[in-house]
Amino acid sequence: MPGFVHIVDDDASFRTAIERRLKLAGYDVATYASAQDLLDRLPDDERPGCILLDVQIPGLTGPELQNHLARLGSKLPIVFLTGHADTATTVRAIKAGAEDFLTKPVSSEQLIDALERALARQATERSQRGKLDLLRTLVASLTPRERQVFDLIVRGKINKQIAYELGTSERTVKAHRHQVMEKMQVSSLAELVSLAERLGMLDPESRPSA
Numbered sequence: 001m002p003g004f005v006h007i008v009d010d011d012a013s014f015r016t017a018i019e020r021r022l023k024l025a026g027y028d029v030a031t032y033a034s035a036q037d038l039l040d041r042l043p044d045d046e047r048p049g050c051i052l053l054d055v056q057i058p059g060l061t062g063p064e065l066q067n068h069l070a071r072l073g074s075k076l077p078i079v080f081l082t083g084h085a086d087t088a089t090t091v092r093a094i095k096a097g098a099e100d101f102l103t104k105p106v107s108s109e110q111l112i113d114a115l116e117r118a119l120a121r122q123a124t125e126r127s128q129r130g131k132l133d134l135l136r137t138l139v140a141s142l143t144p145r146e147r148q149v150f151d152l153i154v155r156g157k158i159n160k161q162i163a164y165e166l167g168t169s170e171r172t173v174k175a176h177r178h179q180v181m182e183k184m185q186v187s188s189l190a191e192l193v194s195l196a197e198r199l200g201m202l203d204p205e206s207r208p209s210a
Helices: 012-024 035-040 062-072 087-095 108-140 144-153 159-166 170-183 189-198
Strands: 004-008 028-032 049-054 078-082 100-103
Touching: 004 012, 004 035, 012 028, 012 108, 028 035, 035 062, 049 062, 049 108, 062 078, 062 087, 078 087, 078 108, 087 100, 100 108, 108 189, 144 159, 144 170, 144 189, 159 170
Parallel strands: 004 028, 004 049, 049 078, 078 100
Antiparallel strands: none
């Protein structure tokens, strides 16, 4: 699943060698001699791709660049490369979301495997974000009263309770409930509750009992 690889390394010969390897494997490649070089030409993270990042580079180090990109909201996965494996640095980078940590010299097989995993994870996360965006759009399509009914349904309230709480009739609640289910494109309470949880709209304690 070739994509765009952004190589950040201050060793020009290494950049050239890796660029050649990756282009032969079908990847598009951009190279940067420093963290600042990448920040000056900030990659588009909507395009499938990842960053191949050396740990020790002039100016901002690799982990510092990782933190800076996270603050900027970059979604590009990062694969670290280092000439000197350091357990503490590795652990910190992985905890901060790095996809992998490779030690130089790295074989083409190792490198391609790590990049494929990074790109696969990016594709999965993009798909999940797309689904969440669709769900948010569906919620936004509810009228204010339908939204109130939605919130009460997923907290386990029955029609009679909802009618009492909203000062309306059960018949009206049933009509709103039908509209909520249709607009949210679900056919059961379980689906509606699951959807609310995915959107972070429901505390675990609020989940209706089976």
